[in-house]
Amino acid sequence: VFYRFFSDFITFPLIYQPGNFKALDESFWAEIFWQDIFYFVDVFILVFVMWKKKQYFIFQTIPSIERKVYFLMKAGLIFINLGISHLQTPDLFNRNFDREQLVKNIGPYNYTLYDLYLQTKTSAQRVFAEDNDLIEIKEYVDSNYVEPNPKYFGIAKGRNVIVVSLESTQNFVINRTVNNEEITPFLNDLIKESYYFNNFYHQTGQGKTSDSEFIVDNSLYGLGRGAVFFTHPKNEFMATPEILSNLGYTTASLHANTKVFWNRDEMYHSLGYDRFYHLDYFDVTEENAIGWGLKDIHFFEQSVRLLKELPQPFYAKLITLTNHHPFVLAEEDVFIDANVTESETLNQYLQTVRYEDEALRLFFQQLKDEGLYDNSMIVIYGDHNGIIEKDYEALSMFLEKDYTAHTVVEMQQVPLIIHIPGEEGETISTVGGQIDLKPTMLHLLGIETEGQLNFGHDLFSENHPNLAIFRDGRFVTDKYVFADNTCFEKDSGSVTGDAHCETYYDIVTKELNYSDQIIYGDLIRFYNKDMFIK
Numbered sequence: 001v002f003y004r005f006f007s008d009f010i011t012f013p014l015i016y017q018p019g020n021f022k023a024l025d026e027s028f029w030a031e032i033f034w035q036d037i038f039y040f041v042d043v044f045i046l047v048f049v050m051w052k053k054k055q056y057f058i059f060q061t062i063p064s065i066e067r068k069v070y071f072l073m074k075a076g077l078i079f080i081n082l083g084i085s086h087l088q089t090p091d092l093f094n095r096n097f098d099r100e101q102l103v104k105n106i107g108p109y110n111y112t113l114y115d116l117y118l119q120t121k122t123s124a125q126r127v128f129a130e131d132n133d134l135i136e137i138k139e140y141v142d143s144n145y146v147e148p149n150p151k152y153f154g155i156a157k158g159r160n161v162i163v164v165s166l167e168s169t170q171n172f173v174i175n176r177t178v179n180n181e182e183i184t185p186f187l188n189d190l191i192k193e194s195y196y197f198n199n200f201y202h203q204t205g206q207g208k209t210s211d212s213e214f215i216v217d218n219s220l221y222g223l224g225r226g227a228v229f230f231t232h233p234k235n236e237f238m239a240t241p242e243i244l245s246n247l248g249y250t251t252a253s254l255h256a257n258t259k260v261f262w263n264r265d266e267m268y269h270s271l272g273y274d275r276f277y278h279l280d281y282f283d284v285t286e287e288n289a290i291g292w293g294l295k296d297i298h299f300f301e302q303s304v305r306l307l308k309e310l311p312q313p314f315y316a317k318l319i320t321l322t323n324h325h326p327f328v329l330a331e332e333d334v335f336i337d338a339n340v341t342e343s344e345t346l347n348q349y350l351q352t353v354r355y356e357d358e359a360l361r362l363f364f365q366q367l368k369d370e371g372l373y374d375n376s377m378i379v380i381y382g383d384h385n386g387i388i389e390k391d392y393e394a395l396s397m398f399l400e401k402d403y404t405a406h407t408v409v410e411m412q413q414v415p416l417i418i419h420i421p422g423e424e425g426e427t428i429s430t431v432g433g434q435i436d437l438k439p440t441m442l443h444l445l446g447i448e449t450e451g452q453l454n455f456g457h458d459l460f461s462e463n464h465p466n467l468a469i470f471r472d473g474r475f476v477t478d479k480y481v482f483a484d485n486t487c488f489e490k491d492s493g494s495v496t497g498d499a500h501c502e503t504y505y506d507i508v509t510k511e512l513n514y515s516d517q518i519i520y521g522d523l524i525r526f527y528n529k530d531m532f533i534k
């Protein structure tokens with residue numbers, strides 16, 4: 001069931017965040033089928049036979065020597081298996097973030113043991129880390145720094161920053177219609193007067209929304225296993241809120257869910273948020289809530305009241321919720337008839353996205369009414385996919401594309417809209433991802449980022465590397481897409497020679513592993529902070 005929902009294998013760190021699982025109830029039941037009972041048929045048969053035919057079962061102690069031989073042979077087999085896998089795919093364990101390949105090569109049982117080993121290893125990593133570990137990484141990051149584009153540097157200087165994280169919002173909904181009606185009429189208009197990035201990807205892993213928050217604020221990758229918000233909330237970071245807070249901004253996060261969800265209350269301290277407006281600050285009633293909580297329209301409305309009270313300039317992040325799996329809406333909130341695909345989930349998704357768009361329209365109106373609009377920069381991005389693997393085929397059909405690994409990568413595109421009132425805006429096709437947002441935003445605010453430990457690059461820079469690395473090792477460049485161990489041409493989607501992708505292979509592995517080392521080793525604590533705030 002976990003794989004069905006997340007297209008991923010469970011890892012040990014996830015087991016330590018059961019608080020989140022409770023809220024996933026609804027999604028869990030939506031993904032469980034009655035046929036799943038057949039997985040347990042052997043257990044039923046065994047219990048039945050044990051009960052009826054007791055004579056078949058003789059319980060006796062195995063002699064110690066036989067036990068030893070058994071375990072030795074078992075261990076031997078595991079090592080042979082791992083050895084063969086290593087020979088076949090030498091990079092397998094160096095790229096252990098690619099769980100799909102890992103499980104294919106060593107099998108689910110060995111994978112579980114290996115994950116346990118990783119769990120032990122990474123837990124000890126902080127203790128053994130030292131300042132020298134940071135030097136090589138810092139050199140790598142410094143050598144990849146790209147200069148901001150002077151045309152855009154500082155164009156939003158002194159403004160408030162309103163970051164809106166759109167739950168499960170993928171880019172394919174933009175400029176698309178169902179039954180001749182736009183799915184996102186407001187956003188379609190907004191992008192005409194904003195910087196709209198139409199080649200922008202989410203890079204989240206198992207930490208989903210929390211990963212997107214982490215990546216956006218830190219310009220580091222989320223972890224390959226588990227969610228940083230849960231595993232390393234006490235680490236030292238140099239996140240955007242902390243940097244801005246030091247420069248006199250008020251920093252806040254607004255989200256109408258319990259404060260402990262994704263361990264936000266703890267993590268936000270480390271990221272430098274001065275204030276966290278969580279569930280307790282919102283007025284939630286039976287009428288204004290659905291599914292996971294406060295409906296977006298009400299969330300925005302109540303948030304504007306809170307924003308009005310914030311000392312300016314502020315950096316405020318608003319996280320929406322209604323467009324969350326399983327995408328349920330009250331009848332009065334259905335603004336579009338989207339019964340257009342085989343998949344009921346996808347149809348519902350199109351409707352909840354349409355609702356979210358309406359909520360955004362009203363939000364902008366309220367910002368204007370309250371005098372918060374003109375002096376702000378509004379950054380809107382999608383946190384991660386909403387449509388899961390089960391519905392990829394239906395989605396491919398809806399998009400009129402073949403269902404291939406290349407199409408699945410395309411589905412990982414999320415919208416990024418940077419709206420600066422007074423600026424004309426343009427559509428920009430640079431290939432980038434959430435990791436790029438920190439330097440991009442800071443440069444727009446006129447704040448230098450050279451010397452910071454950012455793995456991303458300013459999306460406006462003329463030297464942006466045009467590379468988006470996904471947490472599982474897939475990647476996209478301006479010409480190629482690497483997925484499912486295959487190299488594709490980006491535009492045509494046809495398979496091309498591996499050599500085109502191989503050039504990026506080392507960079508990708510290096511970046512992901514360096515970023516992990518920073519988090520597991522808590523390496524930023526060794527960073528000389530005077531160097532990064534200019």
Ligand code: GP9
Nearest residue numbers: 207208209210257261319
């Ligand atoms: C929960 C919200 C959704 O507070 O951010 O989390 P998700 O399941 O999308 O990670």
Ligand code: MN
Nearest residue numbers: 167168209383
């Ligand atoms: Mn989310």
